[in-house]
Amino acid sequence: MKHTLQQSSPTWPEKLSCDRKKAIQELIQGRELANQLRLILRNPFSHHDESAAAGDLLVKILGSFTDTISILNRTHEVSAQIQANSPPSDARKFEDSDDSSKTSGLKDRRGCYKRRKTSQTWTKTTPALIDDGHAWRKYGQKVILNAKHPRNYFRCTHKFDQGCQATKQVQKTEDDPEMYRTTYHGHHICRNLLKSPPHFIFDSTPNNDSSSLFLSFGSNNKSHEPFSPNNNFPMTMMKQECKCKEDDHKPTTLFGQYNQSSSSDYLLSPDLTTFESSGPMTVSDHDHGDVISCTASPNSHGGLDTDDFIVGAVDFDDACLRILNFD
């Protein structure tokens, strides 16, 4: 049965509940943005574009608080009206007694959701629908004007249980139906304890130390954007792609930033290597100089030998770590 919603306007409790949810969502978004801003400001390796992003984040945070205040003001006005008028439940009962009661179970969603005006987005095009390490739920599909292929809408599975606002849109590209263009909106703030964990990728740093590599734990964009809203997030070890220069046998220093809210879009160094490791790591469980370990298996690019054992000296500073790779 298709719902038709024109027939009922929101009751006072519904209106208040809706406004409360919106206020909470605004505050959650503000918190998320503030965390991103904090990490950018504290990251000693931030790029120029990240500094620019910090300004953008600041504007969004202020906008979020402004929206929250206006919502709460409105809620206050509604409450005042409720107190000034007769209890709304009577009116609702009266409505329900009439023939329109068959639709009374349907909620009027008018004003109950707010389309995203502006949010951080990034796009990538992939030859297949790849697992970006996050749990997504499809919530819509839309035929787009002048587009051959429909656009699919996904939200984070943890939208309701953890308030994660990340969404993505996936659409086949016009010219090549085998290619998918994915646009991500917002960052994950969820604790993502996945069965299939995200990839994290190594990237060469401009370091003159030839054995030093940059390790990006699922960075979302090409600027190695650091954002871990919570240092207690578990860092799950998983399949990794990395690039190693193989004048092997001397320890390879891997330096990385942990990025919990990853999806994936990476700047990769030209010489890629993959390895796998297992076992959870939690940022808060380690101190500077701690030794961690994980197993690594080889990849087709031949970067690491089978069953290589990696010992890492943890060097956290805002969820950054250093790993030393010994043969």
Added chain:
DNA sequence: CCGATTTGACCTGA
């Protein structure tokens, strides 16, 4: 049974 997907209707920003 319950979580995921489908799909038409509704809502909103431009």
Added chain:
DNA sequence: TCAGGTCAAATCGG
């Protein structure tokens, strides 16, 4: 006004 983003009932499927 309308294209596109979102909602939520119906349906699917493990």
